[in-house]
Amino acid sequence: MVERALPLGETLHEISVDVGRVPLRFPAKVPWAIAMVLSLMLVGLFLVSITYLFARGVGVWGLNIPVNWAFAIHLYVWWLGLGHAGTLISAMLLLMGQDWRNSLNRFAEAMTLCAVVCAGIEPIIHLGRPWFFYWMFPYPATMGVWPQFRSPLEWDIWAVLTYLTVSFVFWYIGVVPDLATVRDRARKRGWRVFFGIFSLGWRGSARHWDRWRRCYRTVAVIAVPLVVSVHSEVSLLFASGQIPGWHSTIFPPYFVLGAAFSGFAMVAMIAIVMRHVFQLGGLVTERHLDVLAKVLLASGLMTAYGYVFEIWDGLYSGNVHEIATIHDRFFGIYAWSFWGAVFFNFLPLQALWLRSVRRNTMLLFAIATSVVAGMWMERYMILTTSLYKDFLPSSFGVYHASFWDWSTYIGMIGVFFTPFLLFVRYIPSISIFEDKEVLAREHEEARRG
């Protein structure tokens, strides 16, 4: 028999209630408060760190010549990678008419937003003179100088800004009808006003739905190539340099896949937590997790292919420096990051071949965590192993993350979770109307037998 995305037991109204109550009568006040407090503490740590950073200079990090990029840049790549899954899940699956998407896309998109914000902050605080970051934009400056459009950094700025805008718009037009639903369920006047304003007076008119749907699909269609282009450009930030270990044509696809991989893992983690905390088991079903796990496995294997090919690429080049870099990745002083990436990204992942594991929330969560950690190491590895020994031994040097490297990073995690927590608290975290659509269709099918 066909497996359904949603249990027939649910009725349209129940969905409104299940999801709609989340903002209105919040089920998990205590855990949420705890999480919020923790994440606010991290934000505090972040503020302290960047205050010190801005006061003293980027030297407070462990950077040096040659390793003058480390945490800020590798985390920029990492955060952006986490973000991509949101857009991908939403857009791609929408286009492929994957029903199971509906229970995940909303908070996946929100997760994207938060991650992109973090990703956007990193390259700005890493500047030597962050207060001049706007020099990257083409405005008529006193000296008449303009930005340099051949620079991959310049590309990134535009890519990230576009990506931020598009993911926000995509998320918002998706959420408007649900805001209307909550508006109509709300009892307290304050909530009515709040949701009334942000639902823009949505009435669910057939005319509106018609235009809305065309618009939503258009954005989805465009969002997919956007994701690919954005992370390809991120990879060009490295591939444009001639540094061994960077200067390779495989980088764009390799980066995009890795990004999606880590992103899906992140979505899985959050889905599991929310499902547990908000008792949304009826909506985020085992099937959702199962499909998610399959996607994770697939993208993981593709990333693994990327690893293999990158190494082969280096060896095949016959270039002594490329080979030396590969050697350093295997045995150098940052070998832990390479082997760590291989281990955390791929070994636990293989368990997902088993259906039982895919449907075991605990195990799936553990595996997803390991993937996120693995990708963190991979991005770190790509940066440091290439920079610390490039061509001339007289310039070789070693990088150690300083206390402030870590505090800035850990604080940034709070910058990620704080807005996300606010979102799950005050916005319908699962697409109400789309679930109704699916449910209706399933009833239909059920009736037709």
Place this chain on the structure above:
Amino acid sequence: MSAPNGTGRSWWQSLEEWAGSESFAETIKAEFPSLFEMARVDRRELLRVMGASLALAGVTGCKPAKSDDVVPFVNRPPGFENGRTDHYATAVLVDGFAQPVLATCVAGRPIKLEGNPEHPASRGATSFLAQAALLDLYDPDRSQSPLLRGNAADWGDFDAQMQRWVRAWKANGGAGLRLLIAPVTSPTLIDQIDRLKAALPNVRVHLFDPLAGYGADPVAQAIGTVQPLLRLENARAVVSLDDDFLGAGPAQVVNAAGWAKRRGDSPNAERVRLYMAEPTPTLTGANAQHRIGVAPSRMPLLAAAIAAELGLGSRISGLSPEEFGWANAAANALLSSRGKALLTVGRHSPPELHALAAIANERLGNTAVEYLEPVALVPDGSYLDLVRDIEAGQVAALFMLGANPAYAGPADVDFEALAKRVPLTIHAGLHFDETAAVSGWHLPLPHALEDWSDARSVDGVTSIIQPVIQPLYDTRSPHTLLAGFTSEGQPPDARGIVRQYWAGKLADEDAWNAALKTGFIPGTEAKPATISPSKMPIQLAKPGGEIEIVIRPDPTIRDGSGANNGWLQELPKPLTKVTWDNVIAISPATASKLGIGGSAEPSSNKVSMIEVESGGRSVTGPVWIMPGQPDGVATVYLGYGRRSVGRVGEGIGYDAYKLRTAAAPWATGGTLLAVPGTAVVATTQTHHRLEGNEEVPTVPSADARYPAPADQQTIYPGWKQGELAWGMVIDTDLCIGCNACITACQAENNVPVVGKKQVYEGREMHWLRVSRLYTGAPANPGTMFQPIPCMHCEQAPCEMGCPVHATVHSPDGLNLMVYNRCIGTRTCSSFCPYKVRRFNWFDYTSDAAPSIEAQRNPDVTVRGRGVMEKCTYCIQRIEGAKVQADIEGRPVRDGEVKTACQQACPTNAITFGNLADAGSAAANRRSSPRNYSLLAELGTRPRTTYLARIEPEDEA
């Protein structure tokens, strides 16, 4: 291990590389250092290094000396003056010897020293010591007024007391009055001393020179009081027994120039062949074709063996096959190039070796060493004589001029106790140093650039030292001080004394002015002296103890006199590339015997500590596993562990004088003991295993072509090249690794001193690094040097990376760095294959003391926090030359623009000029068959290229 692809030989840089060993466990450990990292850069360190932020009165108010006194250098070197800089010919001192320089002065402040191009000895080059002398002038820690037992006093007090003593001395002929003087060559001062002794017959003058030992001068004992001067340009075969003639010292520039004449493009038949035997690696050993490292106690054996081969003695036994082979080859080389052969022995050697060398050279038809009449002061006695007399209670008054026996004296002489036994002790020096602290009076001396004097270079040519700045502090010249010993009433000022002395020697006022203009007095070369070498038996003595200890001056701060000079402290030692520290060098084998694994841990420069004990005294310092160090020999370096000198030099390193005895100042016996704990050592060339991917091209002869890879093709049309195309060519065959270029660049371009912590972090700011490369087995490797400035690539990867046009290309082919446009993305450095860019991680400049700011070059931007910087080819000089050319309505002449590094280089290894002009020297050198670009395969098209090192097949 040779490179997988490539034609050159593969070079390694440290022992991990060679051994290829790297324990995974320890790297993990090293990868997660404790949170001590937190306070990695503490501000105080920075302040200390910048010379502290003491406001200095006097500096801000400094004016040019009265114009009727000093006479500008008239034949100004073209190119680098644009209407507001003056150049004065004067000299700075190294060990009392003149280093003739032109001081570039702006608004009455000397901001840069260049070699005097007209001086016969230096020919315009300078050593790193001469370059760094400028910073000593501005040292905020210099002694600033007279002190009586450490309390403020003034010259009035001193003069008043002086009167009484002078009367007393007149009565007793200066009985009990002793002078302890650091080496001086000043004719005026020597004359004053002679007249002082004439006036007060009982005065005796003792020499204090820790760089020459404390007793009688072995050279004098062997062949009489003469000044040996090497003429390496005449030497085809050189055998050096521990004579580091290319190393730091007053003769470095002269020797290097002579050396260069027989390298570079000279045909193989003319090239110098150097056989070096040394107890510890030195610059000279690094440049030798046939080097052997032997324990000090073996040196006499080698000498005897060579003597035997030369027929100057009977055959001896007891040499190892390797030693015998080397001695044989060395002797044959000497014999096979009679008339062009040189046997030279280090000043550390006993008299009999000096005698042997003199005799041997005579036999070989010596042309390569001149024996000159003494240029420096010839003392009445040594420091040890003085000690003996003090102990005998014969010393009533001790006047110490620039001498620091309390720090730099032998460990078995307790100077502090001795000083107590002398009723009157007067110390005159630049700093309130260890000796000043135990003396009655401390009198501040002026810096050489502050007051009148004169001095002679190693060949005896005399320079008048004219001040180029009003004295910064309340100092008094040695001339005035000495005059004070005989004159009642106010002693005359230095100018008067010097002028008066020369009034007798020089024809007229014009001759005096001419001397001031050109910077030296023609015809003052030292006359040749006759020597009387008496053949002495060679003593073979093995010191007690399980290892032998070699004591040497530090390669940069030497006996410790440079300890408070930030430029010297941050200058990487030529071989170890260590900064801010002295290490204890031992051989790889000795290290493994002591169970000290590897060299520095590969992931950081934390190194294990080791204790060296000798005669009951011991020092503990960071161990350094030194390729080429003979087994069973530990080298300790003098100059560190200063207790009183200033904020920069105090309390860093260990004090090797603790192991130095009056009897054995250079080598002794003792024991090694690995002690727990590690030390952080800041090197600019970190220790890494290397997979043999580093290549330094070599060719068999000057006319052999190095098969450099062809330039990569590009699909881009490229920009039109203007009539100016600046480029640099560096001849790696001429480079001796002396580091003069680095200090010159630092002085010219306001490169900040960042301190040990920052260097340790890998944040040194030098725009130019001298890469040190080894080849062969670590027991006795081949060494070479490769200076690496910015390559000014025509197709620069860095420019592509910058999002804000902060680094772009100029029409004349410079890779520009626009500081005020830079936002610090550091993409340029990430993309730079040569990693020649430097970043201002913090604000390294604004904390500098006013006196340090006074030194800065107004033509060069002082970089602030958060911007990238790098070698500019001294663009300020280029622009200066262009302006001058425009004024005179002519194109810029070849050689008109000299970069700071090029101008300082004693071997002319660096050529800079317009490549578009086929006739230019640079274009010429670039067309040499030895020419190659670094990493040419990347298609960056560097404007800085290299000439391959020449390694002829051995003519055994």
Place this chain on the structure above:
Amino acid sequence: MAEKLLGVLAEFENQDRLLDAAKATRKQGYRRLDAFTPYPVEGMSEVLKLHDHRIGWLSVIGGFAGFFGMLAIQLYVNADYPLNVGNRPILAWPAFFVVDFEIMILGAVLTPVIGMFYLNGLPQLYHPLFATPRFSLASDDRFFLYVDSADPKFDSGKTSAFLKSLKPVTVEEVLE
């Protein structure tokens, strides 16, 4: 004052009945119809003959504007202050297209979205419909058919009667 009648609203409990009702109503010749549903109902657009293709075109226009707008900027700034960067040409098309592509996407997304809200007359925080008691269910689980009083065939009595014949849950009048 007497409130003006804007239209009549019929409530159904699932989308099929709504669709049938809509078809029937159109057969009756009513043209000014609208439906209010908790989610976009499959086939409703066909029944009510609402097809707005402008959204797609807006996206195309926005994309073009973005692409060529950005390209224009890049060409201008490089011509305005030409600098030799790594010996590369002033007009580095391959490099320029990267950013052009991004801005094309930005344009192609923003125009249809803004257009959609504009054409839908949103935001419009108040609408008479909200005053109708049961209308709030339109965002929950009920499906409404709406006949506007502006319809030529509209007659309050007849229209309501006709709608009632379609067996709705309720029929309400929407007043201003």
